[in-house]
Amino acid sequence: MTAVSVRMVLHLSVAVGTHALHRTPGVAAMRSLMLQSASVSGTLGPDRGALSARAMEIGIDGLPCLAGLESERTPAWDIMIDEICDTVGRSPVLVRAIEAMHGEGRIASLGAELSPAAAAEVVDAIEYAMYLSRVTDLIVESEDRSSTRLMRERIYAHQVGKSNFRTRLSFFELVKLHTMDMSVRLMGHCRESGWVNPAFGHMGIPLNIMEAVAVDACSGRLDNAIAGLALAAGRPTGHAVVYGPPGAEPETLRLPAHVDPADPSAKVRVHPAHESDWCALYTSWNCCFVSSYPDMLHFFAQVAVPAVIGAPADEFVLRRSIALYLHIWHTIMHRATALSSTPSHRHLDLRHSGISNLWGRINRRAAHEYLTKLRASSETARPAPATQTSVSMRQTGRASVPRHLTAFLARERRKLARSSL
Numbered sequence: 001m002t003a004v005s006v007r008m009v010l011h012l013s014v015a016v017g018t019h020a021l022h023r024t025p026g027v028a029a030m031r032s033l034m035l036q037s038a039s040v041s042g043t044l045g046p047d048r049g050a051l052s053a054r055a056m057e058i059g060i061d062g063l064p065c066l067a068g069l070e071s072e073r074t075p076a077w078d079i080m081i082d083e084i085c086d087t088v089g090r091s092p093v094l095v096r097a098i099e100a101m102h103g104e105g106r107i108a109s110l111g112a113e114l115s116p117a118a119a120a121e122v123v124d125a126i127e128y129a130m131y132l133s134r135v136t137d138l139i140v141e142s143e144d145r146s147s148t149r150l151m152r153e154r155i156y157a158h159q160v161g162k163s164n165f166r167t168r169l170s171f172f173e174l175v176k177l178h179t180m181d182m183s184v185r186l187m188g189h190c191r192e193s194g195w196v197n198p199a200f201g202h203m204g205i206p207l208n209i210m211e212a213v214a215v216d217a218c219s220g221r222l223d224n225a226i227a228g229l230a231l232a233a234g235r236p237t238g239h240a241v242v243y244g245p246p247g248a249e250p251e252t253l254r255l256p257a258h259v260d261p262a263d264p265s266a267k268v269r270v271h272p273a274h275e276s277d278w279c280a281l282y283t284s285w286n287c288c289f290v291s292s293y294p295d296m297l298h299f300f301a302q303v304a305v306p307a308v309i310g311a312p313a314d315e316f317v318l319r320r321s322i323a324l325y326l327h328i329w330h331t332i333m334h335r336a337t338a339l340s341s342t343p344s345h346r347h348l349d350l351r352h353s354g355i356s357n358l359w360g361r362i363n364r365r366a367a368h369e370y371l372t373k374l375r376a377s378s379e380t381a382r383p384a385p386a387t388q389t390s391v392s393m394r395q396t397g398r399a400s401v402p403r404h405l406t407a408f409l410a411r412e413r414r415k416l417a418r419s420s421l
Contacts, residue, residue: 023085024095026102031085033111037122038077040114050074054131058329059158060151065142066135077123080130087310093284093366097359106355110348118348125301128330133307136323140307140315143264148322149188152181155329169332172215177328179208184325187318190259191266199236200257201270201317206232212289216360223360224288230367231282234273234374270317273377277370279316283309284366288359296350302327 023031047053052070055061061069075083088094101107114122139147169177183204190196213228236256257270272278283303290299303309308319 023089024099026098026100026107027085027089027095029102029107030088030098031081033107033114034081034085034122034126035078036111036114037119038081038126040116040119041123042116043077043120043123048073050127051131051134054128054330055135057333058155058326060135060154060326063139063147063150063154065138065144065147069134069138072134074127074130077126080126083133083306084126084129084304087306088304091280091283091309093280093363094287096362096366097284097287100358100362101355104355104358106352110350121297121348125297128298129301129304129306132302132323132326133305135326136305136319137307139322140267140319141265145191145194145266146188148184148191151322152184152188152325169335172211173328173331175211176208177332179204179211180321180325180328183208183321187268187321190268194259194261194266196257196259196268198256198258200268201236201272202256203235205235205270205272205317212286216289219292221288221292221356221360223357223364224285227281227285227288227360227363227367230371230374231272231278231285233371234278236270236272267315268318269314271314272317273374274370275313275316277373279309279313281363281366281370282316282320284359285363288356288363291356291359292351294349294351297348299327 049070051072051074052061052066055063055066055069060066074080088098098107139151144150186200186204190200209228209232213225213232216222216225216228257268259266259268286303287300290296290303293299302323305319305323308316308323311319
């Protein structure tokens with residue numbers, strides 16, 4: 001086992017603690033469904049080299065930081081399933097949604113109708129989630145600071161001479177590809193230079209979120225769209241902020257983004273407001289967003305990545321960006337291979353408007369809780385004095401919610417206060 005593997009296992013062991021022994025009923029039912037799928041599919045276990053084969057699909061198998069991936073033994077199904085379930089169980093908003101689906105009998109009904117072909121898709125999604133987790137972790141933890149840039153360059157080099165992949169993407173997917181490409185390129189530069197602009201993510205994060213918010217709103221999923229607006233409101237401020245009354249002890253200093261000079265991996269650490277709550281809301285919001293996709297199972301898999309949602313909150317944006325970027329290119333390659341813009345995974349269609357709407361309402365309620373906390377902290381926030389940080393900052397006076405959203409969000413808070421799920 002590599003040093004990175006040991007660090008990840010130790011991290012999950014400490015973070016999850018005894019949670020694996022006390023799974024909620026919904027998460028336990030999800031675990032049972034995944035184990036049932038592994039049994040029904042007839043797959044004895046993951047093949048040696050399966051992760052490397054997936055990396056080869058998009059041309060990143062030759063990355064120096066992935067050198068040992070080909071010979072690495074993939075964990076058994078039950079170990080992978082436990083890692084996914086225990087990590088998902090640490091995301092409180094996502095757990096609420098899973099419990100709601102369990103209460104509706106949706107998870108049990110899937111198990112009762114599980115065919116070998118459908119079970120094989122579940123197993124493939126499990127392996128896909130673990131592949132994204134392993135590769136993301138290796139790239140992020142690599143002390144070769146060029147790993148992010150090299151990943152992007154290898155992927156593009158792999159496209160030379162290939163068919164025009166852009167014809168396989170929807171307008172939203174094409175926009176997302178370009179915005180994520182800019183994000184990954186910028187993160188690669190920050191890791192190599194060891195410096196990040198404090199305004200990193202101040203506009204980029206809301207822009208990425210608002211792309212999906214627009215799709216949700218146009219599709220009638222207004223509750224989930226409103227949850228996305230709350231995430232945009234919690235963007236990094238673009239300047240260092242101190243919370244608490246002047247002179248209060250202890251004061252809380254938050255940098256919007258930074259690279260720790262003592263970190264040999266030079267991770268880009270980004271701090272949205274109340275970052276742990278923000279990450280939990282983001283994970284559930286994104287799952288609800290992809291619940292309308294025909295191949296939503298594999299889109300769920302790219303969200304439920306242990307190396308992303310199980311990592312420290314300040315690494316979430318970096319890890320999520322890399323995992324999503326990899327997923328986008330795998331989706332492109334699968335569609336290009338099939339010469340189709342429709343998904344190839346069609347034996348198990350999990351789409352259900354009632355579940356998506358319920359999930360959206362859960363996210364909206366969680367967004368209300370988040371905005372309440374955000375408002376309370378904003379009232380005591382002020383720019384950090386230059387003596388407290390060497391980061392160049394803009395002295396705007398407070399941790400602000402984007403002005404064009406303030407009135408709308410205020411109305412939504414009042415509505416949410418009068419409503420319930």
